[in-house]
Amino acid sequence: MSKAAFYVTTPIFYISGTPHIGHAYTSIAADILARSARAFGPARALTGTDEHGQKVAQAAEAAGMSPQAYTDMLAPKWKELAAAYDCRFDDFIRTTEPRHAEACLALFERMRANGDVYQGVYEGWYCTNDETFWPEAKLIDGRCPNPECHRPVQWLSEQNWFFKLSAYRDRLLAHFRAHPEFVRPQTRYNEMMAVLEAGLDDLSISRSSFDWGIPLPGGGVIYVWFDALINYISALGWPADRDGLFATFWPATHLIGKEIARFHTLIWPAMLWSAGLEIPERIFAHGWILADGEKMSKSLGNVIEPFSLAQRFGADSVRYFLFREAPFGSDFSISVEKLRQRHNSDLGNDLGNLLRRSLAMLQKYRNGLVPEPAESAIGERFADLGTLVHEHVTAMRFREALDEIWNLVTALNRAIDEQKPWDLHKHGRGDELDALLYTLCEGLRWLAILLYPFMPSKSDAMWAQLGQTGTPEVRWDDALQWGTLGAGTQTDPGAPLFPRIEPEPVEA
Ligand SMILES: [Zn+2]
Missing domain, CATH: 1.10.730.10 (Isoleucyl-tRNA Synthetase; Domain 1)
Known part of the structure; x- marks a missing residue:
């Protein structure tokens, strides 16, 4: 570590998703890193929930609730997931909190003051499920090209704010080349280098066709991805930094799933540079947990439910298993x-x-x-x-x-x-x-x-x-000096640590 204090983050979890073992996996990794770092000095671990966007607004409407009431109802299950696996986070940020909105607007203003934000018309195909614009050429059979999604897309034409992401390509390339440890593992690094080499387009960073987000002066709301990334510094109290957390802990180590590498390794550093801030220390994209070689999905009926797993085996046995079973970074199968x-x-x-x-x-x-x-x-x-x-x-x-x-x-x-x-x-x-x-x-x-x-x-x-x-x-x-245990210490044998667990009886 290059600095005395250590800061690790999980991605903020999409509020209306279902907690699965992959979310627990990232959270446990962050907890292991933070607990290890605390054995040497100050350390901080952050998690939270991503609560804006059209998809949340639509789900809230379908539930007959306001988006705020809807997200208030869902946030506790994410805190429960961390608790079920004994993950001790120092903070849990929700993107609907005022401290987060304050940081988003401050960052936006700094980027605009630096000449990196401009207005333009956005036209393109939008997938609400992924909250992502897709170029026409990428669509597959006229639908969303994300193989997990493949939903119909809608044509949008809006007056939006854009971020001059393209202007940061050379600086990103230079940083990647000088710091191969910036993005790990190597496979993710290579993928992101390929994206950089192909070139970066400017990014639409606001939306004007719905209002569930952080409102911008002059209309529209901040694009949900742009908003979400800022959680890593809003949770440290940036920009006011009244408690000195930002000065102490930033920059961070980000743990992410591989599917969100582009946002974290390319867009987020460029946003920070644009605002004159330091970029993350490193970004580690771990692999996916599969069930007997297959991606877990409701339709395949092979979802391993994280709450019942912790209940049956104990949080510590699952924690141990996930990190002993396979290297962090690769996809692996569990059963x-x-x-x-x-x-x-x-x-x-x-x-x-x-x-x-x-x-x-x-x-x-x-x-x-x-x-x-x-x-x-x-x-x-x-x-x-x-x-x-x-x-x-x-x-x-x-x-x-x-x-x-x-x-x-x-x-x-x-x-x-x-x-x-x-x-x-x-x-x-x-x-x-x-x-x-x-x-x-x-x-x-x-x-x-x-x-x-x-x-x-x-x-x-x-x-x-x-x-x-x-x-x-x-x-x-x-x-950890051999001989520290004092003579005459009275030991106190207790219950077995790991009582044997028998297979579940096969149902007839
Ligand atoms: Zn999609």
Whole structure:
């Protein structure tokens, strides 16, 4: 990280959509990044909802409600999704809030003052579902060319405001070339470079045929996409910045789904430059979660519902599974059965049993009291584990981070199997038994700290069973020193962390 404070965002979620596992995936990734960053310094995580546009206005009308009442009704389900997966956001922004409108108008005015906004007539084919204009040549059979949509489009002719996006093409190209890490993964970077090389058209940034949006002086409302992107700075209190959040936290790391890469990697930086602001630090577009190789959709009946999944397996098991199963960035397939297997094997057998049997032996042989710190081959071998895990997480190699952490889980389990504490006890080899028990407890303390960003509530439970106070949200520099666990700490074995989950009975 180039700055001391870390700021991560999810996209703001389209208010009348249905929360699915992909939304949870982005939110959990942001939460992992923010919790990891907090172990080193100040960090902030943002999510929220995208509430304007013609589609919302039409849905509200169909529901017989005002658009504001309609969005007020829907916003809580998005907060519930974050809560269901234990994602701790510092702020939740709704684009219908006054602070957001204030920032949008200020940005618009700055861009206009800089000569980047002009009036013109917009004519084109509009897809209300995607809130996107399409050129005639792109239409497929006269319909929306988005393969997910393919709905009829309507001809619009309006007097609108335009942003001179084309004027920023060369600067964007230069930035992309100088900063290959700006857009990740590589496939998205390549796609966006191809778009840049083909050239950029100016962008219509207002609409005048309906009024559900942020009103512009002189009529019309701000185009919903233009409005939505600004949430990342309006939530920091820009432009007034009364709390100093913008000065502290901007620029951000944006997490997005790959389908919205063009808006975030090309249009948004150009808007910021036009207003004389810094552009995002980096933009990471993750892949899609598929159900057994197929895109989830209502019509295929293969939608994995995020609320019931968290309820059945626990938020932490799902969090672990999503980031252990595949690299962040690629599309990947999930199934409830794969999740169940990882819950039982990785979490129940490897980690849960390690804690349970370590503390049971400590109880049996030492009344639950941690022995004196001792030299340990495991302590030496894993001395740099915190640094390694932090590097992986910072680079969004979440799976590699978990792989590294699991090497410690495996080493501790192997130490029990090889050194057989019950034999050490039987043969009166008390020093060796003490050293082993210390290694197990100290290793488990490390695991609680390292796993906390991934599995906050289970790590809390481990922490408490290890006799620690507070939570495992501690400074890694200080806490990940082997030998920190104090002799005489009273441990407190508790309920199994990951009770076994059986397959659901097949319906007859
Ligand atoms: Zn469409």
